[in-house]
Amino acid sequence: MRDFSWKYFAMTGDVDAYLLYKQAGEPPVNDGDLLMGEEKDYDEEAQ
Numbered sequence: 225m226r227d228f229s230w231k232y233f234a235m236t237g238d239v240d241a242y243l244l245y246k247q248a249g250e251p252p253v254n255d256g257d258l259l260m261g262e263e264k265d266y267d268e269e270a271q
Contacts, residue, residue: 226248233241 226245229241229245229248232238233245
């Protein structure tokens, strides 16, 4: 997907394609997993 969005941006100059390219290069963040991990650490400390 990253290669496609870059090629599309290069051919058209479409800003949305560039933003998609930038977003595809970043690691995904799942806030739910972070919260679950924090709760798990808290529970382990409480015991």
